[in-house]
Amino acid sequence: MTEYNLIFGDALVELKKLPDSSVDLIVADPPYNLGKDYGKTKDNLEKTEYLEFSKEWLAECNRLLKPNGSIYIFMGIRYISYIYQILEDDLGLDFQNWIVWHYTQGLGKKKGFSSRHDDILVFSKGSNPKFNLDDIRIPQKFYRKINNMRGANPGNVWEFSHVHYCNENRQNHPTQKPEGLIERIVLASSDENDVVLDPFSGSGTTLRVCQQLNRNGIGIEIHQEYIDLTHDRLSKEFNGFDSIDPRMERVPFDLRDPEIREEYLRNHENWFLKNHPDSVEKFRKEVKKLYEVSKVKPKQKELF
Numbered sequence: 001m002t003e004y005n006l007i008f009g010d011a012l013v014e015l016k017k018l019p020d021s022s023v024d025l026i027v028a029d030p031p032y033n034l035g036k037d038y039g040k041t042k043d044n045l046e047k048t049e050y051l052e053f054s055k056e057w058l059a060e061c062n063r064l065l066k067p068n069g070s071i072y073i074f075m076g077i078r079y080i081s082y083i084y085q086i087l088e089d090d091l092g093l094d095f096q097n098w099i100v101w102h103y104t105q106g107l108g109k110k111k112g113f114s115s116r117h118d119d120i121l122v123f124s125k126g127s128n129p130k131f132n133l134d135d136i137r138i139p140q141k142f143y144r145k146i147n148n149m150r151g152a153n154p155g156n157v158w159e160f161s162h163v164h165y166c167n168e169n170r171q172n173h174p175t176q177k178p179e180g181l182i183e184r185i186v187l188a189s190s191d192e193n194d195v196v197l198d199p200f201s202g203s204g205t206t207l208r209v210c211q212q213l214n215r216n217g218i219g220i221e222i223h224q225e226y227i228d229l230t231h232d233r234l235s236k237e238f239n240g241f242d243s244i245d246p247r248m249e250r251v252p253f254d255l256r257d258p259e260i261r262e263e264y265l266r267n268h269e270n271w272f273l274k275n276h277p278d279s280v281e282k283f284r285k286e287v288k289k290l291y292e293v294s295k296v297k298p299k300q301k302e303l304f
């Protein structure tokens with residue numbers, strides 16, 4: 001049975017109280033300094049002040065990471081290059097990935113192109129970080145003998161929609177992240193019973209995901225109302241994560257051999273939809289459409 005530890009306070013103060021080399025994975029979604037309204041704290045520091053703040057919490061995270069531990073940092077375009085430089089040049093961490101989180105909805109700009117992505121930097125402390133590829137594979141688009149039907153690598157462009165206001169898991173927090181996205185990070189870069197730290201816990205998305213995936217989550221949050229909200233969220237019954245990469249629901253084309261098809265379909269839900277009961281029905285409908293109605297030859301059209 002894993003535990004969670006939600007700490008009320010300033011990350012700059014609280015991180016210093018945690019022991020050296022005690023964390024396997026850090027998922028950090030700091031304020032981007034873009035003027036978001038988090039209540040009491042200002043998200044509009046002077047540039048130099050924001051960079052000093054970033055250097056300080058990142059240095060603490062570096063101290064806390066175990067050898068070969070990983071850190072994922074969400075960041076907007078304005079500061080991402082500075083954060084990259086701090087991680088690589090100041091702290092000597094190893095670059096692993098630059099992930100683009102693509103979302104399909106958001107504010108429509110009247111001038112210039114509307115923003116449709118945030119980015120996630122992935123660094124590790126050492127060159128051999130944990131990476132559990134089999135736990136994060138996505139279904140293949142086509143059945144082919146040469147394809148590994150256990151699934152493909154999801155790549156570094158991830159589509160997850162924001163948690164809609166009508167979603168029953170939507171919290172009263174301005175920058176709540178989709179659970180499906182954090183699920184992929186946690187599955188890829190930690191094992192069961194590992195320690196996962198989120199220094200800017202917000203509505204508690206990382207802690208919720210850790211709770212369901214048997215990781216020991218530590219969260220730090222400066223606002224009491226978000227702390228209360230998180231405790232409440234973590235006490236609720238779990239009915240599946242609130243978001244999913246749409247590729248997880250796709251049924252491969254060309255699964256014409258009934259034996260191969262049956263074996264594949266038996267496995268699909270278990271491999272890809274384990275924590276997403278809401279997607280199972282959609283998947284089954286798609287299977288019916290492709291393989292029961294047309295029986296022999298599925299329509300050669302792409303699902304997504």
Ligand SMILES: C[S@@+](CC[C@H](N)C(=O)[O-])C[C@H]1O[C@@H](n2cnc3c(N)ncnc32)[C@H](O)[C@@H]1O
Nearest residue numbers: 010011029038175176177200202203205221222
């Ligand atoms: C981008 S949000 C995190 C959202 C979170 N990932 C989620 O899914 O809800 C950043 C959070 O950091 C908190 N915060 C800002 N400054 C902080 C500090 N110095 N220490 C701890 N938390 C802080 C804000 O209150 C806000 O909830």
